[in-house]
Amino acid sequence: MNLSFEPSELAFRDEVRAYFASDYPADILAKARNGEPLARADHVRSQQALNAKGWFGVGWPPEHGGPDWTPIQRYIFESELERAGAPGIIPMAVIYIGPIICAFGSEQQKRDWLPAILESRALWAQGYSEPEAGSDLASLSMRAERDGDHYVLNGEKIWTSSAHWADWIFCLVRSSVEPRRQDGLSMICVDMRTPGVQVHPIIGIDGSHELNRVSFDHVRVPVANRIGEEGRAWTYANVLLKAERLSYAHVGRKKADLARIRALASETPWRGGRPRSADGLFMARLARLEIEAEVLEVSVLRALSGEVEAAAVSALKISATELAQKITELEILLAGRDQIAYPPRAGSSWREAVPAVLPFAPPASAAYLFERAQTIYGGATEVQKTIIWRSLARLAG
Known part of the structure; x- marks a missing residue:
């Protein structure tokens, strides 16, 4: 295979490089390069700057606001962002759940959630790991009991990055018990302001706060917040995990x-x-x-x-x-x-x-x-x- 970039790809690389050198917020670059902690507002402003350029919805189809890049262009963009020392995109919203909503979400979910993600008006967290289920996601035990037009969620998620900043969290939950553990899992999105949701900080050795434990105590969530079909979340999660691991x-x-x-x-x-x-x-x-x-x-x-x-x-x-x-x-x-x-x-x-x-x-x-x-x-x-x-x-x- 030919691993050399085409002239158009080299021109794109130069464009991205020039953007981070001249047009990206210089104060955020300086903070990131100096090792200063970045606040939520810094990340929001960084992402809004990228979105204003049309470079934020990576991996999204163009009809939903994606930049319509080839995989090589996306690779060049991410490499130049890192080369410049800019803070990375918080992945949970735009890279993880965004493409899942584009592919499997309802039309209402797309209207409600995708613009807010692109404009960084809403930050998201990922609710996968649990105290007794880390890498073995098939053993998840957090329950979602159907009650009319709602699910009632009970359980805990842990090692949840940036949950203290998040407006929404997408969770893998067990909506039924099936012979095959991978079955019976549903993907449900929860407004972090919902009664019964609590964020418990996990403080790092240097005093930094990035990780959290999130508890759900009889949290009522509309069925309309479920992505795709009930019990089919294992399929959706594997699409996400493939993108996550390559990232x-x-x-x-x-x-x-x-x-x-x-x-x-x-x-x-x-x-x-x-x-x-x-x-x-x-x-x-x-x-x-x-x-x-x-x-x-x-x-x-x-x-x-x-x-x-x-x-x-x-x-x-x-x-x-x-x-x-x-x-x-x-x-x-x-x-x-x-x-x-x-x-x-x-x-x-x-x-x-x-x-x-x-x-x-x-x-x-x-x-x-x-x-x-x-x-x-x-x-x-x-x-x-x-x-x-x-x-x-x-x-x-």
Whole structure:
């Protein structure tokens, strides 16, 4: 296959690059690059800027406001966003549930929800994992009992990113008990202001608040908020999960991180006044990760060039998340003893919180700890390997 970009694709890349250099909100770029915590309002303004350009509804059909990009154009856009250091799109609304609503939602749901998502008037959370059901989504137990024109929801969701910012949450719930665990699951959308919905913060080691536990106590939700047919959510969820797992590649961000580490290595003291770039073993390890990033990019482009099998998506998810962890491991190695400086920072930047250490050390430690979860969320590595094994077993007959 030809992995070179066409002239039109290179022109698009230059257009996206120029936009982030000149037209995207500079103050948000500065906050993201300095490691300052971004507020809900920052993310909303970022997404509204992209939407004003017509570049927000990624993966949506053009009749619903999507940019009508080819898969390669979408890849270029996401890579340039990450290369620029801009905050990533909060995926739960536009990338996860948006395409599901476009494909399976009712006309009323499309009218009510899609414009609010595109304009970032409504943020969404994803209610999948439960205290006793993480990667094994088929074992979900949160119940939805039918009561006339409503469902009554009882149960809990956990590790729910940005639920404290969300206006809506889409949940996988068990609406009936069937012999096959994957059956009997429905996808129901819940207004977070509904009585009985409570958000319980899960505070990170650095004092940051990203994750939550969400409890549902006799929450009444209109049947009209169910997406698609009752008991068919496993089908819809697999469409979503395929897109979610492919989105973990983040090749642009990985390349930017590796380029930054290479630059830092020439500035960071090592032995006898020499920079770390004089350490052959360190630089060989860096070069190996740069090669892995190039291989990952080829694999992603190959997947984007045609229909991708579930096993291939699982393999990419494993490769991408493990590479992300290796990159953070290398950066804290570069930080040396300064990696232990890891204070709670509240609303300040890392540089203000610990001015006496290498500026990159605290955020490097934060990234190292946070990325430990990459091989768990979105389907643990062990689950992905099982998917690959089953695919190979089917091929073997």
